[in-house]
Amino acid sequence: MNRSKIKQAAGFTLIELVIVVVILGFLAVTAIPKFLDLTEQAKQANIEGMAGGFATGVSLVRAQWEAEARPMASSVNRVMYDGTELFLTTPSSTSSTIRPGYPTGYDAGNADGTKMDTTDCINVWQGIFAQPPTISATIADLNDNTKNINYFVIVNSNLCGYFLRETLAQDASGNYTAPADDTVGNNFFYNNANSSVVVTINKN
Template sequence: MKTQRYHHGFSLIELVIVIVILGLLAATAIPRFLNVTDDAKDASVDGVAGGLSAAVSFVRSQWEVDGRTGNSVMLDGTTISLDPRFGYPTGMSVKDATAMTDASCQQVFNTVLQSAPRNVLYTDDARHQQYTVTMIDGVGGSSNSINGLPVSGLDLCVYHQVASLVLDPTTGVPTPAPNLSSPGARGVIYNPGTGKVLSFTQPPVTP
């Protein structure tokens, strides 16, 4: 005798139950996944900030070893300029912490860091890059020089994580131009007059 086998599919009720369960799982898992992604981006920025801080300290230490003389030091075969009033790196040619440029901030990033993350000036195509570079004029406060004289109007170098910026789909240029208060932006700040390096995260815009 042949035995007949019947194949049954899911009923409508069973399909609805499965869809509801999947929806609940997605609603729970997706926010956690997004948090993990944000944490990874924050950790990446903190790592760059730590590396830059250590590199800046190496430049200052070499300057101290050299007797606090001159406006440059040799580090790993590379000549790095610095402001002789403070001893912190200012790029390849600029030697004044109050006269920084976008290019000199980029030079600091690329010369003191070994294997610096890919970067471009904030006015360039940032697609396939990791950081943009911006100099913000005179907002770094003041600091005392090695002679004890106050120096005000220090510039800031700001390195924005590209993944936290909005890029123009056609040109790849950050739009609007990134600044310290750009919503949702992450990055690193360097003050060439104090040597301080800080990472930052701006909260996103709430609808």
């Protein structure tokens, strides 16, 4: 009698297993897209948050420069911002479209803001953020997981472009590839001529 009861209670019938598989499949179909959507939203929030922080930093640099009566060094606009010397846009007579007082990096020779390179862009990034996320202009660094690089930087038409690593395109081997412009990945571009920061979200 007891043996019969134990036998009846053990395991699932084939029909029960099929039902469980169907339910799990249904849950997977409905849950995975929602999870992926949340992931994309997180990536978008990431770059938008960084762009907002960057724009705020640029504004604070200029505000401090104005508050200190627009200090200069060797005819170049500059300011000590949180212990770091930043050189700022210093328009020449031939660059009237450039507004003064926006960070261009650590190089006084680029104060007219027309010769930005990736080093300048990284210096601006590191100069205005109190705890700057890791960044590189070398694509090999992004593909080296031991370096934990979070952002990639390029220069396009004298604008600094900052890209969230995990949103960049990958080749057949799974390696990240360097973007040429703002049509790839989640990014924002900084224009030191007028302090504009423009965010672009590209769906993968």
